[in-house]
Amino acid sequence: MSHAAVPPVLVIHGGAGVIKRELSPAKEKAIRAAMTKALESGYAQLKAGKSSVDAVSAAIVVLEDDPNFNAGKGAVFTHDGRNELDAAIMDGDSRRAGAVAGVERIRNPILLARAVMEKTPYVMLSGQGAEAFAQSIGMPLVDPAYFRTEERWQQLQKALKEDGAGKPHEDEDAAKHFGTVGAVALDAQGHLAAGTSTGGMVDKRWGRIGDSPIIGAGTYANSDCAVSGTGWGEYYIRTVAAHAICMQVSQMRVPIKRAAAVVINQEIPALGGNGGAIALDAHGNIAIPFNTDGMYRGWIDASGVPHVAIYGDEDDGSSAPAPAASADDAGDQP
Template sequence: MRPHHLFLALATLGITGMSHAAVSPVLVIHGGAGVIKRDMTPAQEQAVRTAMAHALQDGYARLKAGGSALDAVAAAITVLEDDPNFNAGKGAVFTHDGSNELDAAIMDGNTLRAGAVAGVEHVKNPILLARAVMEQSPHVMLSGTGAEAFAKEHGIALVDSSYFRTEARWQQLQKALKEDAAKQPHADVETAKHFGTVGAVALDAQGRLAAGTSTGGMTDKRWGRIGDSPIIGAGTYANSGCAVSGTGWGEFYIRTVAAHQICMKVTQMRVPLKRAAAEVINQEIPSMGGNGGAIALDAQGHISIPFNTDGMYRGWIGADGVPHVALYGDEDDGTAELPAPADSVAQP
């Protein structure tokens, strides 16, 4: 193959590995999609908004200091894993048997390296373990006790399982168990499905993209169920042209390979990011009976945050250094008419 033909072929796939021109860093995060109505107390709502802003600021500080997109993604998700208002890390939902089983994944779009963990019960920050799997092992995904043995060998913090418990999540399980015993369907969507997952996508000053996702899964899950979050291509994916983290009913994200599909539309089919994300999240997944949302970012700094639920915890921060946070479906998150970054090229 002639050299210029090879370059074009690789560019189409978004895996050129070539150096990138300097761009304005961008970080986008989510804290889950679902039935999010204005029935939180003012204190609860403020706590969520504060945590989201903190995650944005912490991750963006890494970008401004010259850190990588991976650094920003890991930093932002760690903040959300440590906050009990989200279904990841502390505050994760309970399984049918009363335990917490945590999943996470991270991916470097520049190299297509990825790391993931599934079903861990004592890892304080699963996103940090996922990154260690990517950077310090020959594997992509580790699970259960093996993943925790790897964590211990590599100095990743382990905690007693009681660390993850919150009373609100425990009562959510008790309600689900009563409905199970009465052979009733779960009465609310928060109990019935997979919401509250956290995630981040970032673009650094070198033009590199990364994506990460972390979750406790779904309340009352059984048999070691694993959703889309730690599955590369389903709930988490990044290449050199696109990065995506999803949140929603994981089985449908797995079946559609949602995150990968969005990025392939962008890098192979040259579909604009917003349209590509909407086609998968707001058309294909609902047509199959699923729901949820996603955050997506391309190499020019364009942002897309589609969701088909009542609301979605979401936020972004860019060149102005100001964190933008929104929770409700009718709330302007600042991205609807967001202009392209000044130093970017027009989308095809």
């Protein structure tokens, strides 16, 4: 199923969490520049008539290659001092999907997730098997040392000292790095796609996998809706967050802003979780709810102009009230 052609739209995120106005000017400038580059890279695909899957892939690769984000090069460390990467992508028009989990030698996990979708009969591959598949299609493996950054290493050291009980998010500094990167896009054919990539949670143990590579939890797209989440993954899995948003849009015809706000700002916090999401419908309507101090987010709509926001009090293009909200519906912003 496809919708009538509309101007292409691209929305991206670089993680939600404890993001206060304490970033150094240089760090903030670098993050905004990387988000802008990701938007321009993805939007160039859309303007060239390429698919929403192409746009999502291109935007996420830029963020995976930038050490400022918890994905690819900037992935956080596990308890054992490793980088275990997860990613997923979904084509809303066909509802084909691909995902990888727990890979340690894949520079751009989103590209391997796409290859799973396009070149195998499977949806999710993990660990060494996923890396063997990568080799079978000629995708080079990188030395795990590629992912090591001193900033992330020091975050692990702090978490190990302060988190002896193994309780995630006890430490605020560690908590702000349970982010992800993601993108949702609407192409000129009216087709939607969503993708997400992450290094997971600082100090995670035992091969923990979050919501990002799980279709329906952190990543989902159909012909009406595309969602990429960022936050405390266990709660996104338990609420099947991305799918829950899209089912409201597809089956109940709830406006996307209200659907996204209900799941992200009501259901997940009610269970004790937090985070945010980017959501896009087939008419180009954008929703960017989050219940944390900030969220790295950016968008290009029909105007063709890239916009980037970080802090909670910055306009993100979706600050108008959610349409026809009932008395018990959450607002779109915290």
